[in-house]
Amino acid sequence: MDFNFSEEQNMLRRTVRSFVDKEIMPYIAEWDRKGQFDPAIIKRLADLGLMGVCIPEEYGGSGMDYNSLAIVCEELERGDTAFRTAVSVHTGLNSMTLLQWGTEEQKQKYLVPQAKGDKVGAYGLTEPGAGSDVASLQSTAVEDGDHYILNGSKAWISLCDTADHFLVFAYTDKEIRHKGISAFIVERDWEGFDSKATKGKLGIRSGNTGEIFFDNIKVPKENLLGEEGEGFKIAMAALDNGRFTVAAGAVGQIRACLEASVNYANERETFGKPIGKHQLVQQMIANMKAGLEMSSLLVYRAGELKNEGKRNTEETSMAKWQACDFANKAADDAVQVHGAYGYSDEYPVERYLRNSKAPVIYEGTREVHTLMQAGYALGYREDKPLNKMLPAWEGNKTKV
């Protein structure tokens, strides 16, 4: 595997970094304090071509490889988890799923405007009573002529008030449990759709998360994604891509914690020397550095497997689990390095700590990934290629 970045990828990183420095960093503390989500940021991301980085040019994207998506996520999360989450659900969970499973008509109608950033996509799997245990979801889609009638609700949906298109999962046949779940593309403008943001979140306060409701929505049959009964498989395949973006974002979060802690440790003095000279502070900083390097390698390995068109559920799960745990620990330590100042929003590290918790919960909790990895180690789980794989990346990398 080759972990050298191309000149194009280095340029992409510089572009996102400079966008974050200019258009997020100066305002984020205030947005976070007010719980303010600014949809204009999504428009700016679209202007920079960041809403479809790894989607082929023929479908409106930038045609870059999957590790380029990781670079975007890393750099955005250095600014704030909210903006990386937006890219995770729009590109990772929705657009890449359309690329993998959509018909040509679905790709033209939904993927192309999403990849260009003209429309925003989101992903609705979780329900009030169904998170890790997906098969306990309650939403139903009942066949009715050339439509399905969709009823139910989803909880904790990122971009609930912002997205134009939602990829949602509902039972078409409840008797056969997860084999009776189907996937649908649902438009916000359809009659019977509603959404409501959730207030009082611990973190990602400048993001938009909440409920979506389906009240007898008429979903045309051509909006069924894949075959009837393939929904569970599609939902899990989508998570292989969403988790990748979450893991990449966690790398950016660790880097932000390390940068903030190094700066502070070189400035703040106790007992006549900078706190960076104290071994116990060095230990926290060394752990952040180790977490950064290990997480990066896990993420880029998963990205390379995607580039090669290989199944990567195991490697992506490992990257997501470890990178998010490292980020959560790095954020905790970053607050510790800052002492009482880390406890106030004068410094960004308390926001990093609050933001670092959701990624340990969403897209497979820490416990779910632990069980998955134990399953692989014990020989209880084995992944075979799916009937429709994410396309391998066909571009050429220019070596630096």
Ligand SMILES: Cc1cc2nc3c(=O)[nH]c(=O)nc-3n(C[C@H](O)[C@H](O)[C@H](O)COP(=O)(O)OP(=O)(O)OC[C@H]3O[C@@H](n4cnc5c(N)ncnc54)[C@H](O)[C@@H]3O)c2cc1C
């Ligand atoms: C900010 C945010 C944004 C989100 N965005 C989205 C989104 O865009 N789309 C979407 O569909 N969902 C989204 N989610 C929901 C998220 O994916 C779920 O919260 C997650 O899957 C966990 O489900 P749950 O909250 O119902 O927890 P539960 O599944 O009820 O789990 C509760 C606890 O029990 C543990 N547990 C459960 N089962 C087991 C087991 N078998 N063994 C051991 N431990 C177990 C869990 O690990 C956890 O610690 C979001 C969540 C948050 C916080």
